[in-house]
Amino acid sequence: MLSEFSLIDRFFARRAAAQPSDAAADTLGIGDDCALLAPRAGEVLAISTDMLVEGRHFFPDIDPEALGHKALAVNLSDLAAMGAQPQAFTLAFSLPKADEAWLAAFSEGLFALAERHGCALIGGDTTGGPLNLCITVFGSVPPRMALRRDAARPGDDIWISGTLGDARAGLGVRRGEWSADADDAARFRHALERPEPRVALGLALRGIAHAALDLSDGLAGDLLHILERSNLRATVDADAVPRSAALRRLSLEVQRRCTLAGGDDYELCFTAPPAARASVETAGREAGVPVTRIGTISALQTAADRPAIDWRDAAGAPLTLTLQGFDHFHAD
């Protein structure tokens, strides 16, 4: 059993020191009471924190290398949704025991993703306890360019990056809710365990998109956050929501459930004016991720009107869906 300090040193501090770091002389990484960090000149720091708990956000038998990836990916996804450039992160975690093989694999998954995004580990805390991972991530963004949830406008198109629902489909296969052949099951599991944060797309959408967020709790619940913050309604074509070929092999009911209320997608949902359609398509191409229009933002019609989503099917007929986003305090 390693002591805390040698454990941190072996798997985290050394590699943190080797991280690409901000060139400014006034930064300070691991080893002091605090790290010191500044945003780029004229910019502000975008900050997000996420906690992952065993048995709730991941299965106990998850590959630790995939867990290291996912723990950082879900945080980078929040930076992407703000249009922020990743800069640094802190990692706090509790572990039942200091298992060297587990830590080696976990840190490998974590740093592989961190290095791809030039995101340096600048501080942390480790302790014994039930497995729990808390990452806080820092990005830099010009304040007026940040993609906020309250910035949607009537007439905006609603866009989705990538495809939705594969992660929820993987959870369903794991739980025995439905089945898939081995290839599709592997694809779903990959989506669940190795989400790819859309950092490049978020940066490319600066100055183009109005509002944005990342889909972590399911489209139905997450899009509502934009509508509530912007005080607007949306009409969405439920069957236009992009989905993988693998997901299309499951029933339409499962497809809708996974794409609209699935969760763990970590794709971007954003709004942009119709005049920006070509720019949005270009941003997607440059970022290497498809973007799909799924609906439209509209103003509230009366004083009693509330932010809400009007779901339509492919023929434009109203759909009544009783979908809820994933809520961590309810059984899913």
Next chain:
Amino acid sequence: MLSEFSLIDRFFARRAAAQPSDAAADTLGIGDDCALLAPRAGEVLAISTDMLVEGRHFFPDIDPEALGHKALAVNLSDLAAMGAQPQAFTLAFSLPKADEAWLAAFSEGLFALAERHGCALIGGDTTGGPLNLCITVFGSVPPRMALRRDAARPGDDIWISGTLGDARAGLGVRRGEWSADADDAARFRHALERPEPRVALGLALRGIAHAALDLSDGLAGDLLHILERSNLRATVDADAVPRSAALRRLSLEVQRRCTLAGGDDYELCFTAPPAARASVETAGREAGVPVTRIGTISALQTAADRPAIDWRDAAGAPLTLTLQGFDHFHAD
């Protein structure tokens, strides 16, 4: 049982919005993918993260109001040790169930301390799971004024704020390692559950102290961090380490164990040149906390010499102590 969103809203988001916040227009608090935060003009952000786990950092029966206080206090203590002005924090926690009375008391303890320090809640995450609290705190400091661990110099005095050992004494009473009368036991318990971060002292020591850190794992282990980062030795008068009247009523052996290797003190240990003694005393008076000189920093004597502490008793005779700082992966 509350759903996650209404729970956050009732106890945290509303109060977060009422927090004193940075006056800059480019800040953004709870409710988006990221918070936006900038340090004061010309300054950098000091960042620290701490995770508290039930059964390891606090007893399951702790008053939730005290826990709210302590969870933030241990983080503010890291800002104090850097000489940083508290600005904001994020809170991520997992809870076995959403108990309203517990959350009301916890948030009361948390925000009472936050408001005293003008420190705004800007983001968070809540989930189900074994009780775990992770706070990341942000302060602002001029980069050249930050009190770093690697800044001690030969000839510096070593100083301690307040008194050490009461928190460890309280843990010992609780564990039955020793006993104390009801008043002393209450004092010890208060020290354990309600540490007071030395924020005002940290700010007052800018430009006066060389190196500083906060004592969380015990003086013997923590002072060694300064020595290792600064590549120096120290001579410390073990019996000059300040302790409360209550602690003095326990045996000398227990006093030494609690003051030198106790942990959970959250007092500052700092070094300053002898010429600054009057300034240090003034800083302590202005911050309302006593400061005590306990030893001296010296250079390494030979190439084989290693950073270490030479302990002396009140008569100046060498003391052999086999003390270790608290290590979370060992049984304490």
